[in-house]
Amino acid sequence: MAGSSEETDKRRPMRWAEITVRVPPDASEAVAQALMDNGCTGVAETASGSNATVTSGWLPVDDLLETRLTRIRERFDRFGEFGLSAPFDMTVRRIADPDWLSEWRKHHKARSFGRRLLVCPSWEESASGTDRAVVLLDPGMAFGTGGHPKTILCLEALDELVRPGMLVADVGTGSGILAIAAVKLGAAHVYASEIDALPRRIAAENAQRNGVADRVTILTPDELDALRPTCDLVVCNIIAETIVELAPLLSALVAPDNGALIASGIVEERYGLVEQALIQNGFEIAEVRADDVWRAIIARRSPVR
Template identity: 40%
Template sequence: MLEERWLSVQVIAPPDAWDAVATALLEYGCTGVELREAPPRVMGYLPEAQAHQIEPIRERLALFPQFGLPPVLEVSVEPVQAQKWQRSWRRYFRSRRYGNRLRVQPSWSQRKPQPDEIAIVLDPGMAFGTGNHSTTALCLELLEQYVSPGSRVADIGTGTGILAIAAAKLGAGEVIAVDNDSLTVLIARNNIDRNGVKDRVRVVEGNGWHALHGEFDLILCNILSGFLIDTAPLVPCYLREGGVYIVSGFIGRNAHRVRRALEDAGLRREEVRKRRSWVAAVFRKA
């Protein structure tokens, strides 16, 4: 399965258009998207078998100005194989420390964590989430502050499993990690096994919130603002009284819309953190 051929769809566009670009890529078959800052662009990854979706993607993006969105500057497509993807990660995925204790490093790193560090070892494969992006880094820092010993945690859109693993290593008693892509689920499970937390972390292949059961002390959702806004009414159904909802994946311009949707759902904003143009926020169920 790891030898499946993929297409990389690169869309160069202003950050104000990123949410709409990412939504279009996902709707037309991309199994994941990645936001990059230099130059500002959205990367989508489409199975080669879905190559017929390229033209509809281009047509959808060309309509943006009609809806008041900034125009897309360029769309390019090129093939990428799993082995090439993994080699490219090695060029820039390095051991890094987040917050006071967390250290994230690739499986091929020879660096030994310090005695006071909690190490998270990842092999990203074809999944997303290494800590390099500002939104993941912000979530890691907030997790360190808000995870309580023995708490029940959910991670929606787990990717590599990085946040779920961090929650478990910070003391969570049970973590449910959800993703809707079968290959990503496999990669997350391998990373969870590699980090020795499979007794507390369960990966579920499913459709976001609808894959969850019961209530949680803390829920993570590092996904685009459109998803956060659309699913805001569901959040209180899955949070215990006093429970915490950590969200990221959106830029400052969209922060007020995310806040309004979650406050309308009955949550209270507790904290906001920013890094470059990216935002993470903590909401609590009163």
């Protein structure tokens, strides 16, 4: 009878809880990270007007479900400590047997950036037969995968600015997407820093998968601060408050002779704070790019007079 029961369990559809969070744009990645840190196997994000995004995740319905939901809500309650907006609302509904993997994959397609770059998940076939520089990256437990506006702004800027032989730093590398893209576009080497151990491991795995592990050095922030390589290009895709805090380090990293900085993750209302901090630390604002409420700054070191 035991064998018969096990066979019945295998045939029974797995039940899932679908979590949907409506959130201000500046906190969308933090919401997705909170979902994945607490067991969501997949996360998808869709736009909901200019003032909100909708982030969805899926958890198995098991004995740990309520504990995980409590931890997610507790994480959201702490957003204010990090200068992030709290989610507007969160709903949970149980669904019998969703094909959530297919739904999730619908949100993660191969995508071109600028004239030279293609970011492609493993289940897409777009990587074959293209003359673009291909970054293979599956959505997982570290950001980003190229779908968020602030990451899009960075990828497009990298496509324009990276030249063969450049030395690049990626401050707050997450999944490693920007570091890998820089190498694929011709950078000689990238120093990629990340504060959290899990994203550091995933970034290293992604670099290995893309065949660039020998040209990407994964570091902690303290290690990057101690090393302080002089870089032709630095990219920092975090949040406005952290960019302000890191402005002295960013200035130290960017080569004074025509070095450039790409700073992204800046919501419109916090742009002035970042601009002021960069100017105070020896930068000149060369260009500001926008995608809805998000801003990215391309800055260069002010010439020494």
